[in-house]
Amino acid sequence: MDAFGRQEVNALRSMLHPDYIDEMPQTGELTRGPENALAIMANYPGASGTPIPLVDAEVHGAEDQWVVAPNFTVIQVVGAAEVYTVNARVRYPDGSSWFVIVLAGLKDGLIHRTTTFYAPELPAPEWRARWVEQMGRPPA
Numbered sequence: 001m002d003a004f005g006r007q008e009v010n011a012l013r014s015m016l017h018p019d020y021i022d023e024m025p026q027t028g029e030l031t032r033g034p035e036n037a038l039a040i041m042a043n044y045p046g047a048s049g050t051p052i053p054l055v056d057a058e059v060h061g062a063e064d065q066w067v068v069a070p071n072f073t074v075i076q077v078v079g080a081a082e083v084y085t086v087n088a089r090v091r092y093p094d095g096s097s098w099f100v101i102v103l104a105g106l107k108d109g110l111i112h113r114t115t116t117f118y119a120p121e122l123p124a125p126e127w128r129a130r131w132v133e134q135m136g137r138p139p140a
Contacts, residue, residue, distance in 0.1 A: 009038055017110040024116050044093075082106040089137070097121040097137075 003011035016034035023030050031037050076087040086102040103115040124134065 015111055017107050017112040022114045022116055026118060
């Protein structure tokens with residue numbers, strides 16, 4: 001996450017398997033290879049090219065749960081061996097906040113395959129209010 005926030009291309013390249021694939025089911029897209037994944041990050045519309053500021057945060061809970069940054073906040077990482085799930089919250093350049101879920105598989109100690117789901121922040125509908133509690137949202 002630190003390499004992502006600092007946009008350290010060489011560090012990110014070293015973490016991605018040469019056969020890296022990211023599937024994005026919501027848009028029907030597949031990104032093949034580390035260079036394409038890094039090009040998407042480098043060419044994101046509205047991005048300033050300025051690294052995302054990372055803030056040290058106190059860890060609460062198990063070793064596999066932590067918060068990393070205000071603009072890219074990792075809410076939880078769960079997994080073991082070669083399979084992980086990342087639950088994060090992202091604030092995009094347009095100011096919108098989205099939840100991002102990444103299902104990640106490792107191979108040879110590198111990130112080999114990910115499936116990424118994006119969900120916009122939505123207001124709670126009034127009709128459910130009597131059956132639910134408001135739990136709040138993590139910072140973005």
